[in-house]
Amino acid sequence: MKTRNFVLSVSLPLAVVAALLAIWTAVWMSGVFHASALPAPTEVIRGFKEEIRNGRLITDLVTSLFRVTAGFLLAALSGIPIGLWMGQQAWARTAFLPIVNFFRNLSPLAWIPFAILWFGVGDAPAIFLIFLSVFFPLVLATMAAAANIPAVYARVAHDYGLSDSERLVRVTLPAIMPQVITALRVAAGVAWLVVVAAEMIAGRDGLGFAVMDSRNGLRTDLLVVAMIVIGLVGVAIDRVLVQLTRIPSVRWGYER
Amino acid sequence: MIPERYRIEGVSRSFGPLEVLHDLSLEILHGEFVAIVGPSGCGKTTLLNLLSGFDKPTAGTVVRRGEVRMIYQQDGLFPWQTVAENISLGLRDVPSETERNRQIQELLRLIRREAFAHHYPHQLSGGMRQLVELARALAGESDILLMDEPFSSLDYLTRLRMREELARILSERPRTVVLVTHDIEEAAQLADRVMVLSECPGQIRYQLNIPAPRPRDPTQPDVVRAMHLILTKLNIEHNSGEYADAR
Numbered sequence: 001m002k003t004r005n006f007v008l009s010v011s012l013p014l015a016v017v018a019a020l021l022a023i024w025t026a027v028w029m030s031g032v033f034h035a036s037a038l039p040a041p042t043e044v045i046r047g048f049k050e051e052i053r054n055g056r057l058i059t060d061l062v063t064s065l066f067r068v069t070a071g072f073l074l075a076a077l078s079g080i081p082i083g084l085w086m087g088q089q090a091w092a093r094t095a096f097l098p099i100v101n102f103f104r105n106l107s108p109l110a111w112i113p114f115a116i117l118w119f120g121v122g123d124a125p126a127i128f129l130i131f132l133s134v135f136f137p138l139v140l141a142t143m144a145a146a147a148n149i150p151a152v153y154a155r156v157a158h159d160y161g162l163s164d165s166e167r168l169v170r171v172t173l174p175a176i177m178p179q180v181i182t183a184l185r186v187a188a189g190v191a192w193l194v195v196v197a198a199e200m201i202a203g204r205d206g207l208g209f210a211v212m213d214s215r216n217g218l219r220t221d222l223l224v225v226a227m228i229v230i231g232l233v234g235v236a237i238d239r240v241l242v243q244l245t246r247i248p249s250v251r252w253g254y255e256r
Numbered sequence: 257m258i259p260e261r262y263r264i265e266g267v268s269r270s271f272g273p274l275e276v277l278h279d280l281s282l283e284i285l286h287g288e289f290v291a292i293v294g295p296s297g298c299g300k301t302t303l304l305n306l307l308s309g310f311d312k313p314t315a316g317t318v319v320r321r322g323e324v325r326m327i328y329q330q331d332g333l334f335p336w337q338t339v340a341e342n343i344s345l346g347l348r349d350v351p352s353e354t355e356r357n358r359q360i361q362e363l364l365r366l367i368r369r370e371a372f373a374h375h376y377p378h379q380l381s382g383g384m385r386q387l388v389e390l391a392r393a394l395a396g397e398s399d400i401l402l403m404d405e406p407f408s409s410l411d412y413l414t415r416l417r418m419r420e421e422l423a424r425i426l427s428e429r430p431r432t433v434v435l436v437t438h439d440i441e442e443a444a445q446l447a448d449r450v451m452v453l454s455e456c457p458g459q460i461r462y463q464l465n466i467p468a469p470r471p472r473d474p475t476q477p478d479v480v481r482a483m484h485l486i487l488t489k490l491n492i493e494h495n496s497g498e499y500a501d502a503r
Contacts, residue, residue, distance in 0.1 A: 152328050158310060159326050160345050174336035252335035252378045 039221040044228075047221035056210070061229060064206040067123055068195050068237075071130025072188060079138035080180060084172070086139065087146025097143075104136040108194050116202045126198040126206065133194040134187040141183030145176035178245075178253020185241045192234045207233075259286050260321065261400055261432040262307065267316035268457075269302050276302045278457035279316070289426070289433045289470070291443035293486065294453030294461075300436045303458065304402050307434055322399030322432070325392075330409040332389050333377040339364070339388050340373040346395025363391040366425055383407075383414040387421060394429050403435045407442065416474060419445055423471035440490075444482035445474050452489055462489045 021041055027033065028040050039047070051057035086092045086100075108129050115125035153175055157167045199208025207230050214223035245254055262284040269277040276299040284290050292300050305311035306318050308326050325346070326332075333342045343360050350356045364370045367387045377385050386406055393401055407415045419442060426433065437443050443450045447466060454461040464485055468478035487493035 150331065152332055153334065155310065155326070155328070156332055156334070156345075159308065159324075160348060171334065174334070177336070248376065249336040252376055255378050 036218060037220065039224055043221040044224045047219070047225045051222060051225055057225070057229065060205055060207045060210045060226075061233065063123075064195050064199065064208065065233070067126040067199075067206065068130055068188075068191050070123075071127040071195075072134050072191050074127070075131045075134035075138060075187070076184065079135045080142050083139040083142025084146050084176070086143040087176075088172075093143065093147070100136055100139055100143075103132070104140055108133040109197055112198065112201050115198070119202075121202050121204055125202040126195055129194055129198045129202075130191045133190050137187050137190070138180075138183055142176060142180055145179035146172065149175045174249060178250045181241075181244045181250060181253075184244070185238060188237050188241055189234065192230075192237055196230055260284060260319075261286050261288075262321075262434075263317075263319040264306075265317050265319075267306065267313045267318060269299070269306060269311070270314045275457040277306075277313075278459050280459060281316075282451070282460065284432060284434065287430055287432055289435070289446060289448045291435045291437060291447035291450045292453060293437055293440055293443050293450060294458065295455055295490075296438070298453045298456055299458030300453060301404060303453075304404050304434065304436050307400075308402050320400070323397060324400040324402060325394075325398040327386070327389050327393050327401065327403045327406045329405045330382065330385070331377075333385055333392070335377050338374050338376055339369070339380070342377070342388060343392045343395055346392040346398070349396055359395065363395055366394070366428060367391045367421070381414075382410050383418055386410070386418060390422065390425065394425070394431070399432060401431045401433045403433065403437075405437055406435070408438060415439070415442070419474070420471070422446065427471065440483055440486050441474060441479070444479045444486065445472050445476075446470070450482065450486060452486060462486075 025041055028038055048057075086096060111129055111132055112125075115128050119125040119128055149172065153171050154167075157171050162170060195206065196208035196211065199206035200212045203209040203212075207226055210226040211223060211230075214220070214226060244250070260283050262282070264280060264282045267277060267280045268275060280303070292303065294300055302311065304326070306313055307320070308324050309318075309320065334345070337345075340360050343363055344356055347356045347359055350359065360373070361370070364373055367390065369384060369387060369391075372380065372384065372388075377388070380388065389406075407418045410418060423446060435443065435446060444466065448470070450464045450466065451460050452462040452464075453459065464482060466478060466482045468476070472479050484493060
């Protein structure tokens with residue numbers, strides 16, 4: 001029974017992918033779209049080989065991953081402490097919550113013109129935009145988690161004589177960790193969406209630039225190559241972050 | 257040596273204009289099991305907070321001798337720590353790790369849950385979680401156990417078993433206990449003395465000593481008789497049945 005489930009869990013998704021490829025091929029052969037508007041699957045495979053051989057695909061991938069990682073880490077290292085502080089201080093919430101909410105609801109893409117004016121093109125504007133897209137949601141999620149820690153934990157910490165620093169490390173941080181991890185996963189997904197848009201407009205390299213460059217060169221085959229890589233990497237990033245939810249000391253947050 | 261664990265004199269506690277406890281005096285002796293029952297909102301939890309030192313009275317004095325530990329209604333365990341890690345919180349004063357581990361094992365044996373040392377609270381039943389919390393509270397050098405409706409979130413049969421377990425564990429590790437409960441049967445079965453609080457502001461309306469030795473069965477005549485007396489005082493029982501003359 002178990003092996004049968006495993007076989008199904010592999011073969012069913014593969015069948016769906018095969019069906020999509022078949023539809024794609026059929027549409028291409030029907031000639032609904034002009035040859036310059038839709039590449040054949042075989043052309044895309046050729047384009048893949050070409051991009052790997054000339055090394056551009058790998059360079060673009062590394063560039064985009066670097067930008068996302070840098071912006072994401074900067075936002076996490078600043079957003080989590082600030083969210084924690086806002087969660088614990090009611091007056092800080094009163095003061096800052098409206099403005100954090102404002103920026104949270106302002107699409108990071110609206111910042112692109114300023115990002116270019118302030119930081120030019122390249123790594124800096126992309127990292128800036130990713131930072132904005134991760135920082136505000138993360139502050140809000142951490143704040144909500146910290147503000148809603150059940151009061152009984154503070155009581156227990158008091159009963160057993162935990163100092164303030166012990167309370168932070170042994171109670172507050174582990175208590176918010178499941179929600180913070182969920183927020184990190186969502187934010188990483190958004191960051192990966194944003195880096196593509198940022199590089200399309202403010203980049204000279206990266207996967208987003210590869211999309212724009214393929215369009216400008218009328219190379220729809222390379223466009224599809226870039227799209228496939230972008231989608232697969234997005235899935236991979238989430239697969240990596242989902243491992244955080246497997247840590248034994250955070251499982252409680254997902255099972256209750 | 258003075259035998260009291262608590263000496264409470266003329267204690268009142270108000271929250272703004274609302275007086276929750278009024279001029280309450282009470283002594284609790286070493287090794288005594290005191291149950292506090294009464295209507296909701298009569299200040300039972302406020303009284304526990306005063307006894308634990310988490311809160312201060314508006315008037316009067318609370319003198320306590322000994323280290324106090326509290327057991328909560330539910331979810332007092334840290335869900336991010338294993339059973340053993342939670343228990344070790346009660347052993348923070350033990351410097352040697354070997355000794356700490358030995359005492360954790362001993363406490364797990366006491367609650368008969370050795371196999372669950374590395375389980376997390378969410379993997380345990382509600383009753384088991386309360387037992388682990390009890391073990392954590394009994395760890396180390398604590399003398400006084402405050403229990404805030406510790407079994408109220410459990411089903412009736414589990415509650416009966418938990419009372420049995422509590423009585424057994426206390427016979428091995430005697431403590432001074434203050435139990436706040438809605439459950440009059442629980443109070444009558446477990447306590448040496450039951451205090452019935454009045455409506456808000458809470459005052460001691462009635463005290464009942466139950467001299468029958470512990471542990472007791474829930475339908476033992478002494479327990480049923482005590483329940484009858486408490487329920488009569490609460491104006492819930494009126495008939496003049498078998499226990500009427502016991503008043």
